[in-house]
Amino acid sequence: MVRKIVRYPEPVLRAKCRPVTEVTPEIRALAADMLETMREANGVGLAAPQVAVDVQLAVIDVSHNPDCITFMKVNGEKVDMVQHMPIVLMNPQLELGSTKEIGEEGCLSFPRLRGDIRRSSQIKVSYTDLEGKTVTVESDGLLSRAFQHEIDHLNGILFIDRLNAVAKVGIKRKLARLMEEWEEDDE
Structure with a gap:
């Protein structure tokens, strides 16, 4: 079932999400709905707070672009990324690599808004x-960028929080205009 994606400034987007304590039928259904919702919206990731559920659950699928990574290891073994998609993750623990890079990001909770974000190049x-x-x-x-973006969501951190100071000033006006458009879209 496709769920409604909540938009900024919904309070749930700022929630520090609760851990998933048990894989229940409800959690499995939520994960399936999130995958369907993400695909319907042409996204590469979606976190539970984006569908108004404050639990540490996210989904990622970057298989549409097999060349978007140079490597992927699962439990220490090199693997074919496409065969390991989609990823459903709960209660993640993230280790960031020391090398950083800037890349453009968007977010399904911020339609039509993009920004250059500095993140670790490996995770x-x-x-x-x-x-x-x-x-x-690893x-x-x-894929590294998607993990960081979705795990940020689970901690109440939004991609706009990661913009540099100059970009934050420039995006305020654009965000205000977009929020007006989103309200009109909802009517």
Whole structure:
């Protein structure tokens, strides 16, 4: 089922999400709905607070672009990224690499708004999957950026918070205009 994606400034987007304590049928249904919602919106990731649920659950799928990474390891083994998509992650623990890079990002909760965000170029993340198993993924490129973006959501951090000071000033007016358009869209 496609769920409504909440837009900024909905308070749930600033929530520090609760851990998932058990993989229940409701959690499985939420994950399935989130995957369907993300695909319907042409996104590469979606976090539970974006569908108004404050739990540490996110989905990612970058398989549409197999060249968006240079490597992916799952539990220490090199793997074909496309065969490991989509990713459903709960209660993630993120380790950031030391090298940073700037890349353009958008967010399904901020339609038509994009910005250049500085993030670690490589990550290592451990999370619980829908089977209740701990999985560790290492990667770079778009997958690294998607993990960081979605995990930020689970901690109430939005991509606009990561803009540099000059970009924040420039985006305020644009964001105000977009918020007016979003209200009109909802009417």
